[in-house]
Amino acid sequence: MPFGTYRIQEAVLGDFHNVSRTVAREVxxxxxxxxLIEKDRKSHWIVGQMTARDxxxxxxxxxxxxxxxxxHVFATLSRDRIEALATRVxxxxxxxxxxxxxxxxxxxxxxxxxxxxxxxxxxxLGSIHRNQISLLVPRLFRHHFPMIDDLPSLQDYAQILxxxxxxxxxxxxxxxxxxxVRVEPLTLARLRVLSLLPPPHKVAYLTAVHPEEIDV
Amino acid sequence: MSDAxxxxxxxxxxxxxxxxxxARAALGFPIVFEIxxxxxxxxxxxxxxxxxxxxxxxxxxLDLLWTAGSIQPLETGRITRWPQVRVAGAATAAGQAFGxxxxxxxxxxxxRTLGPQPDMRDGPRIAMLPTTYNVDSFAYxxxxxxxxxxxxxxxxxxxxxxxxxxxxxxxxxxxxxxVELALAARAAGLVNVADPxxxxxxxxxxxxxxxxxxxxxxxxxxxxxxxxxxxxLMANSGCVIGALWSxxxxxxxxxxxxxxxxxxxxGYRGWHSGLSVSAAVSGEKLDRAYAYLNWWLDxxxxxxxxxxxxxxxVADPLHDTLTANEWDYWxxxxxxxxxxxxxxxxxxxxRGERREGGSYRERVAKITAWSTIMxxxxxxxxxWREFIEG
Numbered sequence: 001m002p003f004g005t006y007r008i009q010e011a012v013l014g015d016f017h018n019v020s021r022t023v024a025r026e027v028x029x030x031x032x033x034x035x036l037i038e039k040d041r042k043s044h045w046i047v048g049q050m051t052a053r054d055x056x057x058x059x060x061x062x063x064x065x066x067x068x069x070x071x072h073v074f075a076t077l078s079r080d081r082i083e084a085l086a087t088r089v090x091x092x093x094x095x096x097x098x099x100x101x102x103x104x105x106x107x108x109x110x111x112x113x114x115x116x117x118x119x120x121x122x123x124x125l126g127s128i129h130r131n132q133i134s135l136l137v138p139r140l141f142r143h144h145f146p147m148i149d150d151l152p153s154l155q156d157y158a159q160i161l162x163x164x165x166x167x168x169x170x171x172x173x174x175x176x177x178x179x180x181v182r183v184e185p186l187t188l189a190r191l192r193v194l195s196l197l198p199p200p201h202k203v204a205y206l207t208a209v210h211p212e213e214i215d216v
Numbered sequence: 217m218s219d220a221x222x223x224x225x226x227x228x229x230x231x232x233x234x235x236x237x238x239a240r241a242a243l244g245f246p247i248v249f250e251i252x253x254x255x256x257x258x259x260x261x262x263x264x265x266x267x268x269x270x271x272x273x274x275x276x277x278l279d280l281l282w283t284a285g286s287i288q289p290l291e292t293g294r295i296t297r298w299p300q301v302r303v304a305g306a307a308t309a310a311g312q313a314f315g316x317x318x319x320x321x322x323x324x325x326x327x328r329t330l331g332p333q334p335d336m337r338d339g340p341r342i343a344m345l346p347t348t349y350n351v352d353s354f355a356y357x358x359x360x361x362x363x364x365x366x367x368x369x370x371x372x373x374x375x376x377x378x379x380x381x382x383x384x385x386x387x388x389x390x391x392x393x394x395v396e397l398a399l400a401a402r403a404a405g406l407v408n409v410a411d412p413x414x415x416x417x418x419x420x421x422x423x424x425x426x427x428x429x430x431x432x433x434x435x436x437x438x439x440x441x442x443x444x445x446x447x448x449l450m451a452n453s454g455c456v457i458g459a460l461w462s463x464x465x466x467x468x469x470x471x472x473x474x475x476x477x478x479x480x481x482x483g484y485r486g487w488h489s490g491l492s493v494s495a496a497v498s499g500e501k502l503d504r505a506y507a508y509l510n511w512w513l514d515x516x517x518x519x520x521x522x523x524x525x526x527x528x529x530v531a532d533p534l535h536d537t538l539t540a541n542e543w544d545y546w547x548x549x550x551x552x553x554x555x556x557x558x559x560x561x562x563x564x565x566x567r568g569e570r571r572e573g574g575s576y577r578e579r580v581a582k583i584t585a586w587s588t589i590m591x592x593x594x595x596x597x598x599x600w601r602e603f604i605e606g
Binding site: 050 | 279592
């Protein structure tokens with residue numbers, strides 16, 4: 001979480017979503033399998049604070065994994081899907097910033113989420129999902145601040161999609177890797193800005209904790 | 217022309233009453249000054265660009281302001297004295313010190329990042345007009361002096377020293393205080409810190425483990441948000457040592473308090489201020505904003521800043537607005553040839569006194585770290601809040 005360290009109360013989480021505590025616990029175990037949350041020594045569920053190091057480390061993993069994943073799924077990507085996404089990105093660029101933050105959220109979900117759905121290597125897919133926390137920062141950012149620096153990212157996506165349409169997957173891989181290099185300092189700077197925002201709307205199952213209160 | 221006033225936000229140390237009066241007299245259009253404490257000003261600057269026209273504060277806050285898109289690029293072609301502007305430390309060892317080196321954030325780059333080299337294609341554009349700067353440390357009372365060992369060097373480690381347990385004051389601003397405390401812990405040999413301007417997660421944990429323990433024991437009990445707060449703390453609350461800005465120090469000298477401003481063996485913490493224009497400003501208001509920016513470099517504001525110990529990015533005009541004796545003391549680092557006035561007191565420097573650290577070139581050369589928004593700022597600031605509130 002960019003906003004600090006939180007404890008998750010599984011019973012309250014279950015009540016909040018109208019599911020049993022068993023189901024809530026199962027969901028939390030799965031999140032822990034993905035290393036998105038952890039348990040402290042007292043068996044409290046803890047979601048830790050996002051740090052600059054988290055972002056650097058996960059972006060490094062993304063640069064290793066995602067270009068390779070793109071190569072693997074390339075043969076299974078439908079041309080219509082790529083065309084449709086390319087058109088959507090071009091429309092967002094043409095109308096930038098009137099496309100709004102929700103449209104860019106959706107484009108990034110298509111570029112970095114559903115793009116890899118056909119990946120046969122489920123371990124690789126799991127690693128990719130676990131390492132995409134860096135996407136959370138620009139998503140939060142564009143919902144709180146003017147959209148300025150999102151345009152170069154859209155232009156990166158347009159180039160990647162263009163080369164996929166041309167069948168030049170190797171070029172698309174390089175462009176994807178370059179994009180993930182380019183956004184690192186910007187993502188880190190945005191994380192620093194997020195420190196000024198108050199924590200978002202409180203939900204009952206999350207309780208802010210000071211790190212020294214966690215018994216790890 | 218519209219009657220809508222130019223709205224300036226800043227802190228009391230730059231937007232002094234004298235500066236406000238002189239600006240209104242010189243510029244001929246309505247100006248509203250809003251004085252905030254440092255962190256509130258930074259927060260307003262980032263989160264509410266519609267609420268001000270000109271932002272007057274720290275260079276290191278550019279990291280937040282520029283990333284958030286709250287301010288607009290400034291055309292150096294509209295800054296009359298731009299060729300005379302010198303950013304503190306750019307060409308000296310201070311340009312290699314830890315933390316946010318101001319010259320590295322000066323110019324707008326083609327990819328909208330900020331960097332040290334001008335982009336000449338469209339005329340160099342900057343994010344903030346460099347104005348006033350200084351080197352900071354801490355001040356201490358004669359009570360501390362009496363407890364010192366013979367020939368003991370002034371050190372940031374003194375902020376953690378038990379000899380004056382419970383009588384140390386700190387600034388609430390982590391961009392300054394975290395750097396100072398990292399320097400202190402390193403100098404005292406209590407925490408192994410590689411770069412006080414870029415603390416790692418482990419270093420932050422170790423530093424705040426130490427600080428929280430010191431706070432629980434009562435060592436740190438007083439924090440200040442503004443120069444006025446620090447004067448109240450140092451003058452009335454039993455504090456004998458504290459991080460202090462120059463205006464507060466000279467205010468207390470004007471009040472007759474006998475304090476020493478330290479030149480720590482490890483070096484000073486440097487900072488640079490400047491003026492930025494809100495992204496929301498355009499048209500006539502933008503013209504007035506540029507007029508205000510240009511006025512700041514003309515000599516009168518620089519003299520006002522000098523009389524509280526601050527330097528200016530354009531120093532030449534100050535030869536006309538300071539007396540020769542004032543220049544020699546404040547900039548030259550020479551013994552005062554006569555008693556010198558401050559902003560609010562007729563005498564803040566006594567004849568024969570010499571500024572600690574020497575001339576402005578010598579003092580700036582001793583900067584070891586600049587105030588900074590560290591890479592792990594988001595992690596550090598939550599630890600800092602726990603330290604302050606805990």
